[in-house]
Amino acid sequence: MKKFVTTTALLALSAGELIADEQIKLPVSFNSDGTINRPLNHRQWVNVGTILITKGEINIIDELPIPTSEYIDTYVEPMSYAIYMAPGTWPNGTQIVKEFTATKEAELGEVLVESHYNGLAMLVKDAERFPAETGHLGYFNFGHHSEPYETTAYVIPQEQCSSCHEASASEQQFIFADHHIGLRRVSE
Numbered sequence: 001m002k003k004f005v006t007t008t009a010l011l012a013l014s015a016g017e018l019i020a021d022e023q024i025k026l027p028v029s030f031n032s033d034g035t036i037n038r039p040l041n042h043r044q045w046v047n048v049g050t051i052l053i054t055k056g057e058i059n060i061i062d063e064l065p066i067p068t069s070e071y072i073d074t075y076v077e078p079m080s081y082a083i084y085m086a087p088g089t090w091p092n093g094t095q096i097v098k099e100f101t102a103t104k105e106a107e108l109g110e111v112l113v114e115s116h117y118n119g120l121a122m123l124v125k126d127a128e129r130f131p132a133e134t135g136h137l138g139y140f141n142f143g144h145h146s147e148p149y150e151t152t153a154y155v156i157p158q159e160q161c162s163s164c165h166e167a168s169a170s171e172q173q174f175i176f177a178d179h180h181i182g183l184r185r186v187s188e
């Protein structure tokens with residue numbers, strides 16, 4: 001049975017009730033051509049942590065070496081965050097973005113200051129839309145460059161993105177929760 005999560009359901013969740021993912025369907029904005037709409041308020045979602053990738057390393061979005069060190073901030077849509085942290089499984093309609101931020105050149109020992117936002121990738125869990133994909137995850141890219149980002153994106157071919165998520169996050173529903181300090185659950 002599918003249902004939309006209501007405020008009551010979220011209250012129940014905050015009391016620690018475990019709800020199976022297939023019972024829940026959170027809304028995600030798709031178009032009739034299959035493209036997804038870039039969320040416009042992702043910086044108001046829950047920031048679950050920041051990772052630093054150093055200059056010259058390969059960015060997985062375009063497989064090119066990055067010209068400056070980049071911070072990667074991961075944001076989770078708040079309803080899916082509440083359900084996962086309840087604790088529960090990631091629900092259908094889970095949306096997670098990672099945003100890249102370029103930095104100013106810094107000498108060793110200097111503070112690494114952000115210069116500009118520099119790209120956005122996204123992951124969506126949807127069992128109806130991605131029935132055959134591992135973890136029912138669809139992967140998207142709104143560009144690895146400064147803003148403005150693309151407003152819509154087609155799902156990226158499974159083989160381009162899912163290999164590491166399959167190989168290294170299979171015990172975490174294919175989402176790297178253990179890489180994000182903000183996704184540590186009290187019960188774990």
Ligand code: HEC
Nearest residue numbers: 060061096097098121122123139140160161164175176179
């Ligand atoms: C080389 C291995 C690898 C590939 C290929 C890969 N990822 Fe990931 N991905 C990771 C790792 C490791 C993390 C956790 C650390 C982080 O956030 O960078 C992650 C995290 C993420 C996250 C945040 C949620 C989570 O699972 O932690 C998103 C969104 C994401 N990746 C999207 C993508 C997209 C889109 C692609 C394809 C363009 C892709 N990934 C390809 C390794 C990979």
